[in-house]
Amino acid sequence: MALKGFAGFAIRKISAALLTIFVIICVNFFIFRVIPGDPVRLMFGDPRVSPQKIQEMYVRFGLTGTLWDQFVAYLNRLFLYGDLGYSFARKAPVLEVIASKVPQTLMLVITALIIAVALGTLLGAIAGWKTGTKFDSIIITISLTFYSIPTFVMGIIMLLIFGLYLGIFPIGGMVTIGAGLTGFAYVRDVLWHMFLPCGAIVVWYIGEYVIVTRNSMQDVLDQDYITSARAKGIKESAILRRHALRNAILPVVTITGVNVAFAVAGVIEAETVFGWPGIGRLVFSSVMARDYPVLQGLFLVFAVAIVTANLVVDLIYGYIDPRIKVGGGQ
């Protein structure tokens, strides 16, 4: 029965996510159609392109016929061929351009996320445990500060401090150009380059996890079962580990999904500042080159990533939390 409840819950969540993605795909189509001006002209941006070439492009991109015909053609290309368009600036299919940058971004984000979750929940839990102490107020002020400063600003600060004054970390790129490193030396070189961009993302993430874990911890500590555990004479450290921390972790799972949208912004900023060759940096270079097809594709990729992340978190949460399982069955 419980599984059936969860299955129902899962189906509802998945269909809602699919619907959202479909609407996003439609929005993505119309954003570039309702704008004043001509999409082909926008893509080229160069008035010297011959009329024949322009006409060719109209056919190539399904820009002939009514808006509805165009829409159907767009969906066809997208779903049947996975065609996101063609980048004139890079002279390659958009999908190829984006796909080649995804691994670098995943490496950066996953590393940052692991560090931030581990450190952030730990510091937040301690701060919540010791609410009102000096430690708590210092941690919370620092977190709030880090959390509010934009990632690109934090990135530039780190760039100045580490790159300029201390000179211990490389300030851009992913590998030392021309070093021709292989094997272990290569891995070390990449990690070395990753330190600052990763750090800029971690700093923001940590602030968030500290604040959420601390609040959650405070809520948990007010619960009756903590009081009764104390009354039973269980050691404080055991209460913290076995009773408080476990329950305080739940909201941490939720924010990870909900805030992927914010993380996307952080990644774009950090990768841009440090020249990390991922999809965030691609946003910046596409803006610079006014490469609309790539921007359009990136928008879709980010949106699908956010919806998927939210879905995964919802499902995990639904699986963990028995109340949702039961609710889903009704």
Add this chain to the structure above:
Amino acid sequence: MSGLLKGLQDVRKFLKLLGTHKMGLVGVVIFVILGIIVIFAPYLRTVNPLRTGLYENILVPPNAQFWFGTDHLARDIWSQTLYGARIAFLVGFTSAGVTVVIGTLVGLVAGYFGGKLDEVIMRITDFFMMLPYLPLMIVFAAILGPSIRNIILVISIVYWPYTARVIRSQVLSLKERAFVESSRSVGASDRLLIFGEIMPNVVPLMFAEVVLMVTWAIYAEAVLAFLGLGDPTTISWGIMLNYAFNMGLMTYAPWWVIPPIACLCFTILAFTFVGTAVSDIMKPGYREARGL
């Protein structure tokens, strides 16, 4: 209109309470300093921030003539920094105003009427909040073209659902309260109930939303400008950073980078502190604990 007056009185009471909050006070002090800079920028500046200078004055470090040094076009960084505050405030407050007005109206309507209408509106806000807001802003700004007006437009398009949600949930609890019920029972119209009875009670919340939205809008302008989508006819902190970054001069000319960075940090922190103070003050029990 008496409802609006009451709302304004609430805001005044609110400001008084803000003075009792340590973080809020720090925020307000920084805000006042920035406000003075915004108003008196033309008198504090040394030269026109957009006027390019002589060849030998390109990228000079801070000195007696150029207090904060110059940029790649020999323009004065000190004057640029002052005028950056104007753009930050202009974009911040205008976008926040537009966002909060739209968000409040939508929230009032959704919360008050409820039912199918509410459900549809909430689905729309859910959808907007699911979108990657920075790429969305970038796409809009890139298509619409870089100008202050378009940046404000873009920010409002992306942020209104956040305000709408907050206002709606407040309205949901307000409309069940006795004073609304009693007005309704003597035959008050929907319009009167929404704007005369409910809206005055969400004014403090709107104030809190304005503070939050100003912070977000200043951040959004800065990041869009930094990514090269700022209004090229103006000077903002984000645009200063964009120029230094694109020229590859960030580490060569720290005097060019540090002022806008410091100003952005102070401004955003000031509004964050005020925002934290506001949400603390609105928690039940804050006044009682201080005997106010």
